[in-house]
Amino acid sequence: MDIKDNMSVLELVEQMGKSGVLGAGRMYRATKLLADVIQDEDTAVFLSIAGPLVPGGLRKIVRDMINDGLVDVMFTSGANLTHDLLMAFGGDHYRGIHDNDEKLCEQGMGRIADLYTKSEDFEVFEKEITEILSKISQKEKNLTIREFITALGNSVDDESSILYTAAKKGVPIYAPGMIDSMLGLQLFMFTQDHEFCLDASGDMHELSDKVFESKKVATVILGGGLPKHYALASNLLKGGVDAAIQVTMDRGETGSLSGAPLEEAKSWAKAKAGSKLVTVVGDATIIFPIMVAGAREMISKSD
Template sequence: MKIKHIKLKKNMKVSELIDEFDSLNVLGAGRLSKARKIVSYMINDEKMAVFLSLGGPLVPGGLRTIIADMIKDKQIDVLITSGANITHDLLESFGGKHYNNLGFDDEKLNSEGIGRIGDIYTKNEDFVTFEERICLIFEDILDKKINTQNQRKTKLENEPNEMTKDEKLVNHVFSIKELLFEIGKRIKDENSILKSAADNNVPIFAPGLTDSMLGLQLWMFSQENRFILDVIEDMNELSDFVFKSEKVGAILLGGGLPKHYTLASNLLKGGLDTAIQITMDRSETGSLSGAPLEEAKSWSKAKCGSNLVTVIGDVTIIFPLLMASLE
């Protein structure tokens, strides 16, 4: 077929622009139009369980509300993310902000109590508030766990429910999914990803949670409280979800651990049925982040014959365009 060149018009809708990409159907424009078709198919198929994985600073990068809205609109069924995106979601829920246009003199930024993520900035004072608020939430979650365990013990032993002084010396175990659900229930910010997920019963998995400021605070809290994370339980819950799903699709934003956790969780069932990936990473070094999705077929992480597309580009540009083009 001959290429049909892109034609622009005044007041053009985003959906109309992507339609033009579809008619062109080559290079990045063609891949983006294919990605739109796949995402539309995924979120409109009632038999399809949709995974969304988040790698890179997507919450600081402006996608927080889009992700929360996808949860509220029932467009995804599972969220897999880095611990950093959860941290930055909570930072904003506690009143903190992300900033722009503060320069690139990192030593000067350090002296002013400002941290830099590319050209995104955070203030140390917001992290102080984050630390104070999240520790209060940890305490509330732990108290609830202890009270629940005591109630069960009382019921079994028919004894008065009295908390002993050594109560917090007993291990209190949480899966990461359970912990994030409990945190989400205690957030009041309607724009929060964690709150949206808790309100809509969408599970969040964060296999690298400890590699974040949230994980650091959890470790510090666990030094005085027997607050234990069971990462294996997350795999039990995630694999159960995959096996109960008739079909599974994935929207992979960025790469890293969230991408692989999504792919690997579908391995034992023969792989994903369909998926899109948006990434800036390259494939030449053999890293997972830059690997084209077709490579996943060799590992049975995507099914042979599955409909896949990799779009090379900045997630913070490509993904909003894709979602805005859906009708």
């Protein structure tokens, strides 16, 4: 690889492409594939994000991709929804180093590696989300999870918010494990004295329609878990996805879904025979910004 002064991100990624099947080579192929599927009008891009990627700095990158029409469907965890809303309500994630978690708890601080949340921000979150739930439940007593997330997006006023932008752009967000989060906890508490119910299986009708309406589907998977499986399995009845990019730090030896190689999905008909698959092993908060910047530059140069 030839590194020069004042290189652009794309120039760096193209140099990485000279390193064969190692990590740098995978980075190039994933970036190229991302640019290809984004530019293909026949391909719907399904973005799956798991782990603390909103606290980890990807909030605006994902928001901008949705706003610019680069994402057609999104899958995520309840935690990322919670942290997006926390920031929409004026809260934040704070950087620092601390070696005493018991003391952090006493100080009302929650830790995510070297990032921190404040209990006072979550107190605002609880107040705001309860008011929003009250307004939503006055209009609807039964919603699918996707419909509920869209209603949340329509209830906040923050142009930097993923939920806000997805609602305005008509991009559906699916979060089948949403109840396993602070947002889910607040919903549970709200339903103790309010009539309101979420229909989890109802999302599958709409999601299946989107899969069958799409000529081709490409999944972009950051992390693993339930969002990864939902993004892939939703395409099972159509024979699988046509392309997929996976960024993960998990390993496949344990048989876990999160670390499973994308090629394994072919055995389940979650990825088609002949599908284009690229896995990059590493931290998505490092890899994905470079990948997106490189893909955007590729697209810009091809226009």
